[in-house]
Amino acid sequence: MLSAERIPNNVDLSGNKRLQRALEHWQPKYLQWWRDMGPQGFQDYHQVYVRTAISVDPKGWAHFEYVKLPEYRWGIFLADPVQDRRIGFGDFHGQPVWQEVPGEFRNQLRRLVVTQGDTEPASVEQQRWLGQRCPSLYDLRNLFQVNVEEGRHLWAMVYLLHSHFGRDGRDEAEELLERQSGNRDKPRILEAFNEPIENWLDFFMFTMFTDRDGKSQLMSLSESSLDPLARTTRFMLTEEAHHMFVGETGVARILERTCELMKASGFAEDVRKLGGIDLPTIQKHINLWVSLSLDLHGGEVSTNAASYFANGLKGRAQEDRYEDHTVSDTYYRLETVEDGRVLAKEVPMRTAMNEVLRDWYVKDCQGGITRWNRILERHGISDRLRLPDRKFNRGIGQFRGLHFDPYGQPLSPEEWQRRKHEWLPSPADKAYLLSIQNEPVYEPGKFANYIAPPRRGINGLPINFEYVRTEM
Ligand SMILES: [Fe+2]
Numbered sequence: 329m330l331s332a333e334r335i336p337n338n339v340d341l342s343g344n345k346r347l348q349r350a351l352e353h354w355q356p357k358y359l360q361w362w363r364d365m366g367p368q369g370f371q372d373y374h375q376v377y378v379r380t381a382i383s384v385d386p387k388g389w390a391h392f393e394y395v396k397l398p399e400y401r402w403g404i405f406l407a408d409p410v411q412d413r414r415i416g417f418g419d420f421h422g423q424p425v426w427q428e429v430p431g432e433f434r435n436q437l438r439r440l441v442v443t444q445g446d447t448e449p450a451s452v453e454q455q456r457w458l459g460q461r462c463p464s465l466y467d468l469r470n471l472f473q474v475n476v477e478e479g480r481h482l483w484a485m486v487y488l489l490h491s492h493f494g495r496d497g498r499d500e501a502e503e504l505l506e507r508q509s510g511n512r513d514k515p516r517i518l519e520a521f522n523e524p525i526e527n528w529l530d531f532f533m534f535t536m537f538t539d540r541d542g543k544s545q546l547m548s549l550s551e552s553s554l555d556p557l558a559r560t561t562r563f564m565l566t567e568e569a570h571h572m573f574v575g576e577t578g579v580a581r582i583l584e585r586t587c588e589l590m591k592a593s594g595f596a597e598d599v600r601k602l603g604g605i606d607l608p609t610i611q612k613h614i615n616l617w618v619s620l621s622l623d624l625h626g627g628e629v630s631t632n633a634a635s636y637f638a639n640g641l642k643g644r645a646q647e648d649r650y651e652d653h654t655v656s657d658t659y660y661r662l663e664t665v666e667d668g669r670v671l672a673k674e675v676p677m678r679t680a681m682n683e684v685l686r687d688w689y690v691k692d693c694q695g696g697i698t699r700w701n702r703i704l705e706r707h708g709i710s711d712r713l714r715l716p717d718r719k720f721n722r723g724i725g726q727f728r729g730l731h732f733d734p735y736g737q738p739l740s741p742e743e744w745q746r747r748k749h750e751w752l753p754s755p756a757d758k759a760y761l762l763s764i765q766n767e768p769v770y771e772p773g774k775f776a777n778y779i780a781p782p783r784r785g786i787n788g789l790p791i792n793f794e795y796v797r798t799e800m
């Protein structure tokens with residue numbers, strides 16, 4: 329069995345015997361979960377060139393080495409404390425931050441930690457079959473890098489549960505390994521984490537848009553008055569950046585290849601005839617994963633969000649950007665629907681905190697779309713990708729149950745049924761994507777036909793480096 333020394337940490341684990349015992353008790357269950365629900369077919373005989381977090385020093389926080397996935401050193405790291413840190417927003421603005429969980433906010437804080445924690449193993453479960461269809465060893469390694477770090481993010485949340493929430497926290501830590509993505513009886517908490525990720529276009533869109541929701545949630549939690557939560561999430565953001573890099577560059581490389589194929593065919597051939605992924609299919613996947621990820625930000629008007637803000641539990645992304653940190657008498661102008669008509673309505677700003685974060689998120693996504701469009705532009709192709717309107721395909725909040733096209737125009741239920749596969753992946757689209765991903769590419773330096781090679785390799789290594797090697 330692994331021991332605590334094998335859990336890299338900067339929380340003085342060996343000096344806290346009670347916590348060390350609790351985590352040692354949880355660790356074998358985690359490893360069993362990883363074997364059962366982690367990357368399928370890549371547990372025992374493969375070594376993966378991954379980075380492992382070993383400290384929080386910005387100049388050298390990680391090192392790279394080959395490891396067998398179950399032997400990855402999942403560690404616990406909190407960003408360095410900020411001297412005399414003060415509560416940055418809400419009713420307790422200006423008071424010292426908390427090192428322990430205040431009794432009156434215990435349930436709310438536990439819920440925030442559990443909801444965040446639940447997403448981490450969920451994504452590993454969603455992605456567990458992708459290794460069998462990978463477009464290259466480089467991409468396979470990136471998938472596993474994301475997977476092991478989501479595993480570490482679970483460790484980070486479990487550390488908080490064990491160290492600050494007593495018995496309830498220990499029970500919650502167990503349940504994080506018991507719920508399963510897509511399971512009918514015990515699903516994961518949030519819906520986007522129950523959707524299967526069957527192909528690599530889904531994977532890249534997920535890491536681009538759903539990991540980016542992770543970023544906005546972590547940014548707002550890193551403002552929290554509960555200092556250990558703030559410090560944990562701040563360090564998680566360091567790893568999250570690479571996940572979004574994988575998503576953004578993955579789609580960019582598909583686009584690059586699509587443009588090449590379009591040009592090679594003189595724009596006459598259907599790109600699918602050449603084994604590529606056509607632009608409409610890419611746009612449909614943007615529509616799907618953006619709408620699912622918009623839902624993750626919660627309802628537009630939310631008393632929970634208001635109370636998280638008032639109590640200083642969850643702030644806004646980059647709270648420093650704002651001048652007013654109590655936000656007690658300002659209003660948010662919200663797009664809403666009444667009697668089938670879209671109109672604007674003023675709501676108290678604190679109740680609109682989910683929407684404020686969603687605004688930040690949409691803007692961050694738009695940056696990525698703009699960068700992708702530059703690839704089309706560079707190839708002289710006039711098509712453009714775009715974000716769907718935020719009313720499109722929503723399952724949470726005031727637009728749930730209503731129908732809009734990606735431009736925000738209302739549709740009747742019949743029209744939606746008839747036309748939805750113009751905007752969302754159809755069964756035929758999915759079948760096509762699986763058909764071109766049937767054969768995994770495991771040869772160093774080789775790439776599937778539908779994706780261009782990256783510009784450079786990992787950690788200064790060449791693109792044809794053997795990022796995943798078989799060890800029999
Ligand atoms: Fe994560």
Ligand SMILES: [Fe+2]
Nearest residue numbers: 539542568571
């Ligand atoms: Fe992530």
